[in-house]
Amino acid sequence: MNDVTIRPATRTDDDTVWAMLEPVIRNGDTYALPRDMTREAALAYWFAPANAVLLAESAGAVLGTYYLRSNAMGGGDHVCNCGYVTAPTAQGKGIARAMLADSLERARAAGYRAMQYNFVISTNTRAIDIWTRAGFKVVGRLPAAYRHPTQGDVDALVMFRQL
Structure with a gap:
């Protein structure tokens, strides 16, 4: 999709964000979150104070969301x-790739020097393929x-990937 725009999310977007998070949480196959997590807990997790939360849109429809945050404090x-x-x-329409490209750009602009995904479920092959094509390497296996x-x-x- 070429007409994807990405904008900061606000708490007025809670219903939209929850509509995307809930099926992912309930499925339990891509995020290490409790499958019975409440709406309130999920939104508190996604909109944590340290997170920059963004929405991907096209033709007025919200198609994805992501957060960007420091992976660690201090020296990390x-x-x-x-x-x-x-x-x-x-x-399957390129939204994840668009969000990844945007996040890499925003991360560089914010002064980050690398991006790390801490707990990628090995069966999430679509995400692993997208990230590998974008230059991420598997640096650890749990x-x-x-x-x-x-x-x-x-x-x-x-x-992990250097920026």
Whole structure:
């Protein structure tokens, strides 16, 4: 999708963000969040004070959301972390790639020198493929670290890229 714009989210976007987060949380196959997480807890997590939260839109429809934050404090605050969710109706249309490109640009502009994903579920092959194509490397593997709801214990990956 070429006509995707990305804008900062506000708390007036709560309903829209929750509509994207809820199916991801309930499925339990891409995020290490409780599958019974409440709306309030999910929105508090996504809109945590340290997070810059953004929305991807096209033709007036919100198609995805992501957050950008420091991965660590102190000596590690030059590395950022992001979380991405694409609306169910927008999957496979380049929205994740657009959000990734935007996040890399915003991270550089904010002075970050690297981006790290801490706990990538190894069965999330679509995301791993997108991130690998964007230059991320698997720098760690946590054996059987995630209890997948249908596949049992699966590995979690740590992925990293210099900016």
